[in-house]
Amino acid sequence: MIKDHDSIDVFIGVDVGKSDHHAVALNRAGKKLWDKSLPQDEAKLKTMIKVLSKHGRLLFVVDQPATIGALPVAVALASGIEVGYLPGLAMRRIADLHPGEAKTDARDALIIASAARTMPHTLRNVETADEQVAELTMLCGFNDDLTKEGTATSNRIRGLLTHIHPALERVIGKHLDHPAMLELLAKYPTPTALRRAGKARVETLLRKHAPRAFKRWVPELFEALDQQSVIVPGTEAAGTALAHQARSLAHNRAAQTDVLTLIQALVEAHPLHELLTSMPGVAIKTAARILTEVSGKDFASPGHLASYAGLAPVTWRSGTSIRGDHSSKKGNKVLKSALFLSAFASISSKDPASRIYYDKKRAQGKNHTQAVIALARRRCNVLFAMLRDGTIYDAAGQELAAA
Template identity: 70%
Template sequence: MHVIKNHTEVEVFLGVDVGKGEHHAVALNREGAKLYDKALPNDETKIQTVIDKLTVHGTVLFVVDQPATIGALPVAVAQAAGVTVGYLPGLAMRRIADLHPGEAKTDARDAAIIAEAARTMPHTLRSIEVADEQDPELSMLYGFDDDLAKQVTATSNRLRGLLTQIHPGLERVLGPRLDHPAVLDLIRTWPTPAKLRTAGRRRVATRLKKLAPRMYDRLAGEIFTALEAQTVVVVGTNAAAVVLPQLAGMLADLRASRDTLHTQVEALVEAHPLHQVLSSIPAVGIRTEARILTEVVGKDFATAGHLASYAGLSPVTWRSGSSIRGDHSSRRGNKILKRALFLSAFAALKDPLSRAYYDRKRTQGKKHNQALIALARRRCDVIYAMLRDGTLYETKTPAAA
């Protein structure tokens, strides 16, 4: 997969170890002679000048170790110049580095290793095609969403930890409901047990009713039942009164930011040419579509098996004599894509065809997660065929399948 198709026509192999302020570039000809070995400022004009000098020697292959973030500008300049661009993945880079003498870790050594790998091991490279504007935008938005999701988890855990410290009973009521805006509003208004008692059940219920009209009365009852179960005041409650409302506000803002991002992602996904193809698959929603578009589309996979291996869904056989035997789930691959396909397979259990396949795997002795991974692997084959042919999903009955 990801083969550089015109490798035999390349005369100059330019390896670039990217950095924030400046990169380091090493260029080799087909015989391995060094044509260039210098620091390369992260500047469009400087990068273009180096490419122009090297094109005198023949067709150039431009290879980086990181195509996004700090490597985005060199890739964009090379693509604008009509140069073929390749990417050497980090795992392949580390393994190839172990084959070279020395233990030093320098930019010049890394750039030389990238150039040598491009010259002698083209199968380790992934091609980087000129991307549509939507794909980089989706990648950027989802990268930010991943950061926000981590902050949401950390803030939520911190808030629940403080509630547990000052009033475990109250945390058991409010903690599992922190994703509800009414609960965050309540914590920002009356953050401590004492303030809740002072407000009284009636005022608390009235406040909850604005954002939780269906459960406000039941939730207010559970809150005051928990308050009655603890009469002592734990040390640190006064400090928690300062921290808790700020954490609740941060959590509300983070969730609002994620909702805004999701709206933008949804608009980009729905405008993508492959939206109708991907949305026709059962249990493939906007988020899963976005993950497929950012992690799969634009990459060259020879077979469905290559895509499954890239996603970490292909089983790995372990055999050593007679003591270790069996097939196990891969721990490698693209974890973002694997998680998206796994969750999509779980949601697809409502689909009769997917459910029949899952049940068949269960009857064969596989555990729940194993059966889900097998289903995700099967759906991966379907996605590969649909993206390859541009066809919509065809619904079949379990018996016909």
């Protein structure tokens, strides 16, 4: 919600683009003061702001505050202008209220400016980014990309191994997170290469990277090799791909380790570190996600936070024929996932409050997933109070509340 909306004189809607943006500015009466395309350039953005500032107080609203929208937002904030963000789903719904079906940058910019002028409740504040949170956002996004790439590469490796030697895949596939197996695949990617290397060389390689596990893995590997004598067509080509994929996955794992180390350092240095991690089920990764998704946002109530995270139940009702509460399919999916997983982890933690509440919901007939979602929703109340009051988690108080 934009504060002091009534004091705004000019509403600037910017449909951001990779190389060019389109801006439309409306005054309080709805008259167009600006309707132009402008490049992704600091000087041009400052010129527009300077020209429009003559008409009074400005509100700068974008449809994308990050990536391609980061520069316009930064320029506006540096100019001392209040900046808002119109979420994509809200924008599409508002667009349906405007005449015409055309999809142009100029029309989108006009829709953003009109929403800023007439529907301030649809906007979200974009405040000056905390440097630590900005770095965390960048690193968490990079870590997500690395995780997806790593999973895809791991699946490709297992698929290739299953194609050429299923028994070998059953041994190697479950240990792909260990650097020893990736080194083995990079050097001896085919069954023939493994047989030629022999137990002694394989033992030497694995001992270097897995000093304990190699004694168990070597017999398993050669026992698996003996289960297949035929050579499947395409094995040599698969071997070439496997060697490259193994090196790629090893590089991916090393990059993830480096990124997670940086994330941990940033979270531990943040003033809210002790507060967030005092909550059962919240470790470094979850704390990082809470910081990136919640910092700088103003939530009026625990329900507002839960709704933003997509954890607030949604009632579906049509007369007397359809009734029921269902979990929302909207909201911030990154935050929802983090809060759901932390709630799940808290069930088996040393804090009994989560387990008591979870068991209570199961006793009411909810299945496992529903009970965890209900627990995550309840923990939104606790998190909201902790952030509002600046207090750490009170285990004793929560246990009494959950009973």
